[in-house]
Structures are given as structure tokens and as C-alpha cells.
Amino acid sequence: MISRRDFLQVSMAASALVGASGFGNWSRLAAQQSLTQDQLLEFDTFGNVSLIHVTDIHAQLKPIYFREPSINIGVGGNKGAVPHVTGADFRKLYGIDDGSPSHYALSSGDFASLAQAYGRVGGLDRVATVVNAIRADRPDALLLDGGDTWHGSYTCYQTEGQDMVNVMNALNPDAMTFHWEFTLGSDRVNELVESLPYAALGQNIFDAEWDEPAELFKPYKFFERGGTKIAVIGQAFPYMPIANPRWMFPEYSFGIRDENMQAMVDEVRGMGAELVVCLSHNGFDVDKKMASVVSGIDVILSGHTHDALPEPVLVGETIIVASGSNGKFVSRVDLDVRDGRMMGFRHKLIPIFSDVITPDADMTALIDEQRAPYKAELEEVIGKTDSLLYRRGNFNGSWDDLICDALISEREADIAMSPGVRWGPSLIPGDDITREDIWNVTSMTYGQAYRSEMTGEFIKVILEDVADNIFNPDPYYQQGGDMVRIGGMGYRIDINKPQGERISEMTLLKTGEAIDPTKTYVVAGWASVNEGTEGPMIWDVVENHIRKQGTVSLNPNNSVKVIGA
Amino acid sequence: MDFTRRETLAMGAGAALLTVLPFRANAAVDDLINEFTGGAAVGDAGVDLTAPEIAENGNTVPIDVSAEGATAIMVLAAGNPTPPVATFNFGPLAASQAASTRIRLAGTQDVIAIAKLADGSYARTSKTVKVTIGGCGG
Numbered sequence: 001m002i003s004r005r006d007f008l009q010v011s012m013a014a015s016a017l018v019g020a021s022g023f024g025n026w027s028r029l030a031a032q033q034s035l036t037q038d039q040l041l042e043f044d045t046f047g048n049v050s051l052i053h054v055t056d057i058h059a060q061l062k063p064i065y066f067r068e069p070s071i072n073i074g075v076g077g078n079k080g081a082v083p084h085v086t087g088a089d090f091r092k093l094y095g096i097d098d099g100s101p102s103h104y105a106l107s108s109g110d111f112a113s114l115a116q117a118y119g120r121v122g123g124l125d126r127v128a129t130v131v132n133a134i135r136a137d138r139p140d141a142l143l144l145d146g147g148d149t150w151h152g153s154y155t156c157y158q159t160e161g162q163d164m165v166n167v168m169n170a171l172n173p174d175a176m177t178f179h180w181e182f183t184l185g186s187d188r189v190n191e192l193v194e195s196l197p198y199a200a201l202g203q204n205i206f207d208a209e210w211d212e213p214a215e216l217f218k219p220y221k222f223f224e225r226g227g228t229k230i231a232v233i234g235q236a237f238p239y240m241p242i243a244n245p246r247w248m249f250p251e252y253s254f255g256i257r258d259e260n261m262q263a264m265v266d267e268v269r270g271m272g273a274e275l276v277v278c279l280s281h282n283g284f285d286v287d288k289k290m291a292s293v294v295s296g297i298d299v300i301l302s303g304h305t306h307d308a309l310p311e312p313v314l315v316g317e318t319i320i321v322a323s324g325s326n327g328k329f330v331s332r333v334d335l336d337v338r339d340g341r342m343m344g345f346r347h348k349l350i351p352i353f354s355d356v357i358t359p360d361a362d363m364t365a366l367i368d369e370q371r372a373p374y375k376a377e378l379e380e381v382i383g384k385t386d387s388l389l390y391r392r393g394n395f396n397g398s399w400d401d402l403i404c405d406a407l408i409s410e411r412e413a414d415i416a417m418s419p420g421v422r423w424g425p426s427l428i429p430g431d432d433i434t435r436e437d438i439w440n441v442t443s444m445t446y447g448q449a450y451r452s453e454m455t456g457e458f459i460k461v462i463l464e465d466v467a468d469n470i471f472n473p474d475p476y477y478q479q480g481g482d483m484v485r486i487g488g489m490g491y492r493i494d495i496n497k498p499q500g501e502r503i504s505e506m507t508l509l510k511t512g513e514a515i516d517p518t519k520t521y522v523v524a525g526w527a528s529v530n531e532g533t534e535g536p537m538i539w540d541v542v543e544n545h546i547r548k549q550g551t552v553s554l555n556p557n558n559s560v561k562v563i564g565a
Numbered sequence: 566m567d568f569t570r571r572e573t574l575a576m577g578a579g580a581a582l583l584t585v586l587p588f589r590a591n592a593a594v595d596d597l598i599n600e601f602t603g604g605a606a607v608g609d610a611g612v613d614l615t616a617p618e619i620a621e622n623g624n625t626v627p628i629d630v631s632a633e634g635a636t637a638i639m640v641l642a643a644g645n646p647t648p649p650v651a652t653f654n655f656g657p658l659a660a661s662q663a664a665s666t667r668i669r670l671a672g673t674q675d676v677i678a679i680a681k682l683a684d685g686s687y688a689r690t691s692k693t694v695k696v697t698i699g700g701c702g703g
Contacts, residue, residue, distance in 0.1 A: 211627050211665070241621040242697060253627075255617045465698045476618045477695055499673075 035101055037357050041133050046346035047336030048226035049275060050138040052131055054173075055146025055303035056325035056423070058180075059156035059164050060440070061367045063120035063354035064425035066326045068308065069392035070108035073495060073565045076473030078285050083307035083322060094310050105328070105351035106308055112388045115428045118353060122327030124167055125359035125367055126352045130330045131171060132360060138334075140225045143173040144232065146303030146323070147281045150192065151180035152423050154439035155374055160188050163370035165195065170366055175199040175221055179237035179244075179281045179304060183445045186249040190216060201234020201279060203264045208253040219264045228275055228337045231268035233297075235261065235280040235290075237304055239479045245446050247531040256286065256476060258293050265296040274340040277301065283480030284322055291315035298342040299333060305480045306392070306422045310349050319345060326425055328352055378436040383546040385433055386553040390426040391441060394470065395483050395493075395560040399424055399441045402552060403538070404487025406545030407524040411451045411535075414508060415459065415489045417525035420466065420482030433546055435539075442526075442539045449526045449535040457517035460503055463491065468499040483560075489515065490559035497564075509559060594643050594677070601639045601652070601679055602687045611688035612638065612680035623670045623696035631663035634683030638664065643691075644674025672696050 074084025085093055087109045096102040104114040105121065134141050149168060150161030161184050168176075175198055182189055193200045193216055203219035206212060213219060220233040238256045240249070265276055278297050280287050283305040291300055292315055300320045308324030312333075323331040329349050336344040371378060391397040400418040407416035424441035427433065454462075462484065469479040483493075492505040506515035515521070526538040546552060598607070612632040620626045630638045630653070640650040653664040668676070677691040 208621075239619055242619055246621065253621060255619075255621070259615060462698060468695075469697060472695075477693075479619075 035353065035356050037129075040350055040353065040356060041130065043134075043137065043332060043334070043348055044346070045137045046334035047344065049228050049230065049335045049337055050134060050141035051277060051299065051301065051331075051333040051335070052134055052141050052143045053146065053301040053321060053323045053331040053333065054127065054143070054327070054329075055281075055301070055323050056148040056306055057124070057145075057164075057327045058148055058152030058325065058423040059150065059443075060122055060153065060327045060425065061124050061155070061163070061167060061370065063123035063126070063352075064326060064440070065115050065120055065428055066122070066328050067111045067115075067388070067390040067392060067426040068106060068108050069394070071393045071395065071562075071565075073394055073471070073562075074285070075471050075495060076475075078288070078475065082309055082313060083284050083305065096310075101351070101353065102310070105353070106310060111390070111426070112428045115426075119355040121354055122352050123354045123359060124171065124327055125361075125363040126354050126357040127327055127330055128171055128360035128363040129357050130350055130352065134332055138226075142175075142223060142225060142230065142232070142277075143171065144277070144279045144301055145173045145176040146279055146301060147176060147178045147236065148180045148303065148325075148423070149176065150184060152440065152443055154378055154436050154443060155371055157439065157443045157445070158374060159370070160184055161192055165192055166370060167363070167366055169197060170363060173198050174223060175201050175232050175234065175279060177201050177234040177236050177279050177281050177303075178205070178217075179240065180444075182240055182249045182252065183244050185445065186251050189249065193217070199232070199234075201232065202236035203233055203260055204238060204254050204257040205234075205236050206253040206255075206257075208251055211253065214252060219260075220268055222268070222271070222273070226337070229272050230275045230277060231271075231273035232277045232279055233261065233264050233268065235278055235282055237281040237480075238286070243479050243481065243529075245529040245531065248445065256282070256290065258290055261290065262294045262296075265294060269296055275299075275335065275337045275342055280304075283475075283478065284320070285475035285478060286480070287320050288313065288315050289475045291318040291320060299335070299345075301331070301333075308349060312345070312347050319347075321347065323349065325423065378434065380435045381432045382435055382438065382543050383433045383549055384551045385427055385431055386429055386551055388426065388429055389431075389433075389552070391424040392422060393482065395562065396485050396557045398554050398557070399426075400485035401487065401554050401557050402545075403442070403526075403542055404485060405554075406542045407449060407526070408488050410541045410545050411449060411524035412522070413451060413488070413524035414510070414521045415523045416487035417462075417523060418485040418487070419525075419527040420470070420484050421527075422482060433552065435543065438539050438542050438546070442542060444527060446528065446533065447526055447538045448528065448533045449524060449538045449541045450528055450533050451522065451524045451535060453520045454523045455517060456506065456515040456519055456521065459489075459515065459521065459523065460506060460517070463493075463503045463506075464499050467493060467495070467502045471495040471502065472499075486559070490561070492561040492563065494563040495565060505561065594641055594648050597639075597641060597649060598677075598679060598689075601637075601681075605687055607679065607687040607689045609689060611635075611682050611686075612678050612690050614676065614678040614690045614692050616676050616692045616694050618693075619695045619697060620670060623672070625667045626670050626694060627665065627667050628676060629663065629665045630678045630680075631661070632678075632680035632682060632688065633662060635662040635680040636683070637681045638662070639679045640666075640668070641677040641679075642668055642670055642674060643677055645669075645671050650676075670694055670696050
């Protein structure tokens, strides 16, 4: 008898070979300059259930550029495993031709020139077209939003997430889970969640005082689709009070809580669920580990770490789907659920090429309506860039190089620190830098740019602490961000060492001198998790700096020496 | 990541300790375990400890311990200056042998639970709880 795992592996092989997605074929299409919406959407409807997954949109309503990382190191059991494969290695792994649309959408390398050829990606009006097309194939498809939706833009900040709620409501999802939403503060999150016409899920969202499940967020919701009983279990970002300011949502506690996840899976199975879907904001490596610890989950729709994978990853009998970020991708997963079990799947990661996919007119109008009151502020040109500006990468990105330069010059600091977040679109050389662009990479509810004194020893403690949150070999101890970006200082990092021994050769760049553990340095940074942080808002600091520069031109940053990758 | 100067100085003073993280179980912990077990062999099945992987607040970390049929469960925070946290004793009329409490952890360390089971044997489990500055990811 064929085991279910064999069935799933056959599904995996079929999707890789045939490319339900047409991966591999696109390279030829591209050569003919004939990539069409029909090709992007082409899908041989399969089984009886369809899932549509969007995640980590970070309030990007309009098409943007988004460069994927060239450095994304895996540690422990995940060394060399996806999503820790980048650039040419990634293309080789998935059989993607250089210069093809898939190259541009999924990997780094030649980004600026490919961006000029293929144009911007994303835009929720294009996403709406894709969602509508899938619903035309399968009217009862489930649309699931993995969170980090109500954060990340000028309009989202000004409206406290209302712009995104309005637009997402029109997209009509069935359920959502959460991360940055909580940085709106618990009062506002509660208010918005109460207004939602769809389910707000998180089995790991607890009441901090009583350590019991929070009343407002349900652990799961049942759906009856295609004659199948489906349970969707939510998993919010586990480390919210650690990675983000706890004082903004003191009533809530999180954590992975995989024992409660198992209890919820058992509970929904006991209630007759034939398909168990986990809508997760764990991050990819945490999801992989959770899939190996918790039994009975059929599909994990993975968010948080912003990975875009053209195929699901199979862990035991669970498939894990990673759908990228910033509105750049939509995943469609068709499932064959028979006799109470998932027996096969067909998957496609659909890149939203904004010039190829026709925007949905109603959605365009709704998006423009949200932006209209702020149009002049959004569009004001602050400067221009001669360099590619991007964020993703384990150690630095040119946007953060620019932000650190701004902090050092505007706040008269020796050293600057910029948080290792993974959101924020890219700009290509020759682009104007508008106020909207600056907010896209800085917007948050705790954006104060502090100026403080720290000893060399304390700076090392910070770097060691953050490094262990990324390079701890056990994914459950990782928080899913990147290394804090450092301006004005170089260092060496051996990622395989334990905490306390990874960082060495800390050097003050302006003098070339070694950092003295006992000496005090002036450090400027932003996004402090501590209450009462004072300073001007980071977007104003960056705007002032860019205005003075006129045209931004950055040198390559080689100040971090990485060992053991 | 912002610190008042006072906090910065205070944390700078603590940095020497932080850099040798994680705290190791010390000899005192072994002595405490021996005292509890009377030197008997300790198995690894029969006691469960639930604790967060990363503490949301090191000053108040929720933990649960349980061991079916146990007469006592001892909890130690191996890296605290004073490792003993609590010993829960269960009488014959106890409906369940489980307890929840909140503990304070000085830094990343192992939390250890040792249960005296119904048959008089001992079982041990532990979990690393990380205490971190946080704030730079996402």
C-alpha cells in the first residue's frame, strides 16, 4: 500500500517536473518578451480544495521593487537548506535560467538591470485580479492572510492601519494571523480586530496575566469547502514582546506553545477536521521544526521570514508553503482531500508582475481613495539615488547603510544601529526618492531616533545577543530577523560559535582603531523596544540627510567579515 | 534599543556576566539534586516541564511542571545565584500532580524539574530558557 508520504512525494515530483507553475518555461517566454497574465495564472485545477495565501504585505498597496537577499545563512540542520540558498545557487537548485522572470522574481543578482526590464512587482489591485481569477476556477477557495499586513507605509501609519483593513476587507479573506499589527498598541488592535468580518486567529495569543488563551483571538476556525471540513489554526509571531515593544501590548503573551498547537490539532481532528491548515507567522525554520514536533498538520502556510519558494517543503507528512512578502507573490495550493486525509497537492507561487497582470479597477479606485488625503506628502521628491537601495541580507543592505549614515551625521554619533528588519521595498539607480519611499523602509509606531552612550563592551553584548537570535542552531531560539545593521563600526562574526564568542575585531571605522571595551562611544539608533525613548522620528532624520545629499551615492559596505557561512 | 545613561552603566556592569552566557549549572545544583534524591539514580521519563523558549520578561517567566502520581517535584533555576525555586509536595488526596508558577531568571539558563514518582524512583527533565535584550529583529 502506498503511504500518504509517498503520495505527497509524488505530488512534489510532479510539481517540480511538470511545473504546474511553468517554472523553467518562463525563460523561453521571456526571451520572446511574451509573458502574459494567462501564463502567470495558468493552473490545472486539482482536487477539491484551494487555498490562497498572502503574507507579510507590510502595507504595500502599490507596485514596488523588491530585491531578494544575496546573503541568507542557514545554521545547524538548516545549513544549505532552502530558504538559505540564494542567487545563482538558488537558480541552479530550481532550474531557473539566468535573466528569466523567475530569476528576477525569486533571486538576487543583476537586480537593477532586470528591474528595468521586468518592472515593478505587487500592488494589491493586481493581487485582487489573481485572487478573483482563482475564485473563478474555484469559487469557494479559502483566502488566508499570514499577517504583517497593517504595518509599513506612510498611509498605514497615518490611518493606524485603517487603509489596509479597508483594502483587505474588499479582498475578502477568510482568516488572518498577526505580528506587527500589535505595534499599533493593544487598544487599536482590539478595535480593528473587533471590526473584522473574518476570523482573527492565533492559538499562541494568550492573556499575559492569566496565561490563558486570549478571548479576542480564537485558536482556529472551521470551514466547509469542496465537501471537506477544514480547520485553519492560527499561529501568531511567537516573539512579539521580545522583538517588538512589550509595553505597547502588555495584556498579551505569545510564544511558540507547540504543546498547545498539538492539543488544538487533536481537538479539531476530534471534531471531524479532514484537513488541518496552520496559518503561521513563525518564520520558515521554526515552521519546519514545529512540523517535526506537532503531528497532524497537513499544510503550513508560512510567513514572517519573507521567503519565496517555488515549491513547498515536505516535513514528515506536512507541506510548508512560503509566499514571499510585500505583495510580491500569491500562493495557490490545490489539495485533494479524500476519506478524511490530504492525498495530494498542486502548488504555484504566482509572482505579481505589475506590468503583466491587469489591475482590478475597483481595487485600484479603493486604494487611491485611501491615499488621496496624503497624495502631496507621499509624492514629494526628497532626493534621488545613484545606487540600488535595498534592505534584505543577513548583515547589511544599502537602505540601512544610508539610514546609518543619516544617524551618524544628523545625530553626531560615532556608531549607528539600524534594526535587522526584513520589510521595505527597493529603489533602483536613477529613481527619485519620495517621502513615501523613506516611510516604506522606516515607518513604525516607535520610530524615535535615540542618541545614547555605550561602552565598547556593551556594544559587543548587544551584537552577541542579536547574533544568537539569528544564528542559534535551534530554530526555536531564533526570532527571524537579520543582524542589527551597524554604521561607523566594522566587526568579524563567526556564526558557528556560541553566544559570547561570535563577535571579534570590532573597529571604529573613522579612526581604524579597535573598539575599547571600557571606552564610551556615542551611539545613535532607532526602533528601541524601551518605553519612553526620546528623539526625532527616524523618517525625519533620513529625510533631512537625503535633502542635504541631493543625490545619494553609496559605496559597497565591506565592514562585516563573516566566518563559517 | 535605547538605554538611559543610568541603565547603560548598570547594564555595562552586568555585561561581564552576560558575555559568559549561558549560565552553567554549578556544583550547588548537583548537591541540591543529591539531597532531594538521596543519591538515587534519576531517569528521564515521567516528568514534564513547560517553559517558554525565550522569556518575554526574565523577571517573571511562567512555568508548569507535572508528573503523574508524583509525591514531590523540585524546580531549580540552575543559573540563578540561588538555584532553588520551589519544591511542590503532593499528598495522597491531590487530584493531579501539577503546578504552575512564575520564576525570575538572571540570564539564559536551564530550568530543571526533578520528580519523586509514585514508585519512589526519580525522573528529571530540563529546558533552556533564553533571556535576551531583544528588539532588533522582525
